[in-house]
Amino acid sequence: SVRVLTGITTSGTPHLGNYVGAIRPAVAASRAQGVESFYFLADLHSLIKAQDPARTQRSTLEIAAAWLACGLDPASVWFYRQSDVPEITELTWYLTCVAGKGILNRAHAYKAAVDRNRAEGEDEDAGVTAGLFMYPVLMAADILLFNAHRVPVGRDQVQHIEMARDFGQRFNHVYGREWFTLPEAAIEEHVATLPGLDGRKMSKSYGNTIPMFVPPAELKKLVFSIVTDSRAPGEPKQTEGSALFQLYQAFATAEESAAFAQAFADGIGWGDAKQRLFDLVEREIAPLRDRYLDLVARPGDIEDTLRDGARRLRERYATPLLSQLREAVGLRDLS
Ligand code: TYM
Secondary structure (H helix, E strand, O other), X not given: OEEEEEEEEOOOOOEHHHHHHHHHHHHHHHOOOOEEEEEEXXXXXXXXXXXXXXXXXXXXXXXXXXXXXOOOOOOOOEEEEHHHOHHHHHHHHHHHOOOOHHHHXXXXXXXXXXXHHHHOOOOOOOOOOHHHHHHHHHHHHHHHOOOOOEEEOOHHHHHHHHHHXXXXXXXXHHOOOOOOXXXXXXXXXXXXXXXXXXXXXXXXXXXXXXXXXXXXXXXXXXXXXXXXXXXXXXXXXXXXXXXXXXXXXXXXXXXXXXXXXXXXXXXXXXXXXXXXXXXXXXHHHHHHHHHHHHHHOOHHHHHHHHHHHHHHHHHHHHHHHHHHHHHHHOOOOOO
């Protein structure tokens, strides 16, 4: 069967970008026949940015509840927390020792931090941790450990998947066997990057997100704060480059999108357009929100689900593979 794997960093409250770019396609894919799915909470990755223990824990609970509220069935997919599988951290080291430093130098997040420092006339590594630099290796371990074929992600993560292929290939080459399957990124083309309130990519780091489960009144307020141009009602509106239109498209059927594009051409007022977007998002999110609120109120149950997932997953895949890998690289097998 095809193995599909993806993760979300537990560094905040789940937002519509996570939903459209990761959770929704992943849950849909997990229902297909002949697919084995791996979905996890990347809490080790979250330590790179958020060094706030209470926040990391809260975020883990919220993101787990979001997946479950969106219909993920923990009995039919692997659903776990990254840090509950210590084999991931161990594999990270073996991959670190074959990963080219030059490749890591080119990672977008690391490069952006260095470039920012340079532009500000600072030492280029000021405030840059080795954790940020190593981010792609940890992510490669997430993917390679379970021999995932497909990794559904937003476009921002594609470079990391390519790096995972590279590290996997090097490891296979150095240790003389196809230890790892080389993964492919899977992007939902029409929703590749969901814009945020200001039109840039919706992202925790830009502070422009629409959290998935805010109360309806707040959701409405956020939708009404999406940037638009200054065209008056009656003037034809441009769909191209419109954050409002792209958000609409991510939640609409093809016919609804076409009708909305027509309304733009006919000069719909921005207030009306925003009301239509709000109604559309609320239609999809409302039932999920109810389930979500139910779930976050029972953190003990979520904790049990996550632990049970990791325990079974380690037994089935992680522990046996790591014992083979230890031998392959010339270390003692612990078992
Ligand atoms: P993260 O937590 O930043 O985002 C989780 C997923 O949501 C997608 N996403 C978006 N998609 C469309 N539009 C947006 N505005 C938007 N914002 C976020 C991301 O592309 C991602 O798919 N490094 C990863 C987590 C991770 C992972 C992995 C993913 C760790 N290990 C292994 C796949 C496989 C991250 O920080 O995603």
